[in-house]
Amino acid sequence: xxxxxxxxxxxxxxxxxxxxxxxxxxxxxxxxxxxxxxxxxxxxxxxxxxxxxxxxxxxxxxxxxxxxxxxxxxxxxxxxxxxxxxxxxxxxxxxxxxxxxxxxxxxxxxxxxxxxxxxxxxxxxxxxxxxxxxxxxxxxxxxxxxxxxxxxxxxxxxxxxxxxxxxxxxxxxxxxxxxxxxxxxxxxxxxxxxxxxxxxxxxxxxxxxxxxxxxxxxxxxxxxxxxxxxxxxxxxxxxxxxxxxxxxxxxxxxxxxxxxxxxxxxxxxxxxxxxxxxxxxxxxxxxxxxxxxx
Numbered sequence: 371x372x373x374x375x376x377x378x379x380x381x382x383x384x385x386x387x388x389x390x391x392x393x394x395x396x397x398x399x400x401x402x403x404x405x406x407x408x409x410x411x412x413x414x415x416x417x418x419x420x421x422x423x424x425x426x427x428x429x430x431x432x433x434x435x436x437x438x439x440x441x442x443x444x445x446x447x448x449x450x451x452x453x454x455x456x457x458x459x460x461x462x463x464x465x466x467x468x469x470x471x472x473x474x475x476x477x478x479x480x481x482x483x484x485x486x487x488x489x490x491x492x493x494x495x496x497x498x499x500x501x502x503x504x505x506x507x508x509x510x511x512x513x514x515x516x517x518x519x520x521x522x523x524x525x526x527x528x529x530x531x532x533x534x535x536x537x538x539x540x541x542x543x544x545x546x547x548x549x550x551x552x553x554x555x556x557x558x559x560x561x562x563x564x565x566x567x568x569x570x571x572x573x574x575x576x577x578x579x580x581x582x583x584x585x586x587x588x589x590x591x592x593x594x595x596x597x598x599x600x601x602x603x604x605x606x607x608x609x610x611x612x613x614x615x616x617x618x619x620x621x622x623x624x625x626x627x628x629x630x631x632x633x634x635x636x637x638x639x640x641x642x643x644x645x646x647x648x649x650x651x652x653x654x655x656x657x658x659x660x661x662x663x664x
Contacts, residue, residue, distance in 0.1 A: 371453055373401040373469055374531070376446030378439055379460035380408040383417060385574065386460050390421050390428070392658055393458075398469035403428045404449050409436035414460075440539035440547040447534040456528040461494075461574045465654050468570040472528040475566055483562045484529035486522045488569035490651050491639050499575070500639025501647050506565035512603065515556040516595060516611050522563055524548035526571035536560060545583065546590035553594065557602055569647050572654070579635050581626045588615050588622075 375393055379386055393403050405418040405428065415432055422428040431449065447455060454476060458464060468487065475485045488503025504521030514520045537555045539547045555561040592615050595608060603611075625631050 371400060371473065372451060373398065373454050373456060373473060373528075374404060374446070374450035374452035375401055375456045375458055375469075376404045376406070376443070376450065377458045377460050378406045378408055378442035378446070379410065379414050379418065380436070381410045381412045381414060382460035383410075383413040384461070386414050386417050387421075388463055388658070389458060389460050390418075392463045392466070394425070395466050395658060396464075396469045397466050398473060401427060401469060402451060404446050405430045406442045406445060406449075407432035408438065408442055409434060438541070438544050440541045440543060443539050443547070444541065447531065447538070450531055453531055454528055455531050455534055457525050458571075459525045459573075462525060463572040463655075463658065465570040465572070465650070466657060469528075471566060471568070471570060475564060476528065476530070479564055481562060482564040483533040483560070484522075484527050485564045485566060487526040487566040487571050488647075489523050489526055489571040489573045490569045490643070490647060491573050491575050491635070494574050496572075496574075496655065498643065498648065498651060499635055501569055501643040502639045503567045503569060504565040505567055508565060510556065510561060510563070512556065513611075515553045515561070516598075516603070517614065518549050518552075518591065520552050520556075520561075520563070521565060522548075522552055523571065523573075525573065533560070543590060543594070545587040546594065549587075549591055550594050553598075557598070569650070572651065575635060575638070579631055581622065581631070584622050584634075585619055588619050591615055 377389060390403065407415045407418065418430045422430045454473065456469065456472065472485050472487065476482060486504065488501060490501055491499040493499060502523070508521050510520050537551060537560060540550050543550050552561060592612050595611055598608065622634065625633055
């Protein structure tokens, strides 16, 4: 079964080769890799093309425009030839077993449309911050969908192409596109998701801890909630959820003011990462390094 992996990239020359190499060493090899340039002005496009010249499974698309992430994610779905589509960001790395285990999960659970995995959160230099994941099964409530606590980790997702076609990204939502995707799918009763607890995705999160980015994302989430039809949540409940996001904004501002924003990174992960996951990361990074040298 052919799997499509989609990586949109924008000025990712520092990390793109690592991301691509982690796909090349996958234990599951029946895949295509779609690399979509979103108007890079660095060497990212040249790096992508150099890999495509060596492997016919790698396809590079570039139109010279900056359409932003949601538009590129929809483009990946349209371009994909695989029955399943896997997400990945250009500055991250995946475990060599990622595709194999996600395909096995979806085959074993035909009632499920998408599967998310655990992640190991890393700094840009690959220093481990911690583990984050969700135990399967998890029953997602409307409160989870509204507050963004579904447990789904966007970049780690593999889903049926048909599901993505039924649930396109809102291309006007540029910082909370995944939040809106899960919420709208939930409201349509179309969020049949499973979870692999094992961390199969290694996530560089340093760049996501930015004050302006966080505040804009919270504003986007408040705007989305305010537009949810009253048949799903009444005005009083809606206001309660919106107030929680406003409190989050205050807390984030305070943490940046007192220069403790690093706590935002640490609070996303468990207090202690299991040793087995630490060993897995070391083994996988070593394996990837060996692949780079072959």
